[in-house]
Every structure is written in structure tokens, then in C-alpha cells.
Amino acid sequence: MDIPAFLAILVFLFLSGVIVKYPEYLSAAKRHNQACRVLQVKIESCINNDEIQDQNFRHLIVSLYYLSGYIIECSLKYKIFELLVFDVDVNVDKVGCRDSGLIIYNKIAIHDFARLQEQLTSQVSDLSYESLDNKIALLLEKWNPAIRYEEVAVNYQDVKALYLHTKSFLRRM
Secondary structure, eight states: OOHHHHHHHHHHHHHTTOOOBTHHHHHHHHHHHHHHHHHHHHHHHHHHTTOTTSHHHHHHHHHHHHHHHHHHHHHHHHHHHHHHTOOTTSBSSHHHHHHHTSOOGGGTSOOOHHHHHHHHHTTOSSOOOOOSSHHHHHHHHHOOGGGGGSOOOOOHHHHHHHHHHHHHHHHTO
8 A cells, every 4th residue: 555545544534533542552553563674675675686776765765764753653652651551441532631630632642752752751761762873863853754745865774773773662662
């Protein structure tokens, strides 16, 4: 499935009122991880077949970067809700969050890793998505959902290192 079709399905589901329960964040992170594994295999295949100048090759790298970021985001959100002991049967929406009295929806319905990390750190101090590797740290800092629409020039080895970092973070969930 191409990205526009995927996004159309997501918009449809959102507008249809499909609500997420917090364990679905972990499921989503694991699905993104599986997709990243496939992307990594395809990228490595392109490298081995000397197909690295192709525009599709660059799109694969950006997709790996994009989905790696969502592994971090979904993992952070999952862990925040888990540590809050948020009811697994309550919808993660404005009403569910308000009624739980545990979290304000607008503080979780964001894509800002640093702000999500602040919430996580307020509950547990020894779990962080951050990296001491400067290249990974820069990719994490620059990540946002809009990269899927932009012409982003990223180095595959750096993105691969980011993906390996996100896999490590996901295992800690």
C-alpha cells in the first residue's frame, strides 16, 4: 500500500470515530518496527544491487526515518499510560483522559518527543528515548510527521543507526 492510500485510511478511521485504547500504542510501535525491518531489507538490497541513485531508494530511507520516529512516539505514549495505570478499557480521547483524572488529552495528543519525555520522566527517571550519539540525536530532534511530505536529505547509515536505537527503546517497553 502506498503512503497516500495509507493516510487516506487513517483519516477515514479517525473521522469514523475509531478510538484508541492505550495498549494499541504498543501494538502500533511493533507494527512500525515490522515495517522498518522490511524497509531495511529492501534498502540493503538496493545497495547490494547498486540502485542507490534511484529516487525510490531515497523514499525508502525517508520512510524508514519517518516510521522509526513513530516507534519512539508510540512507545513513549504507551509507557506514559501504562505508568499512570490508565484503564485499558478507556478510550484515549478528550473524554476518556478527562474522566480518568490522570492526564490531559492535549498533553498526549502531540508529536513532540521532548514534551512526551518530560511526562514520562515525571513518572520514571531511568527510561529515555534520547541518544548520546550526535547523529541520532539530531535526527530525533528534527523528526516530525511532516517529513513524509518533504524532500528530506538523510544519510542511510545515520537513519539505520536511528532505527537500531528505536528498536532498543521499543524492547524496553
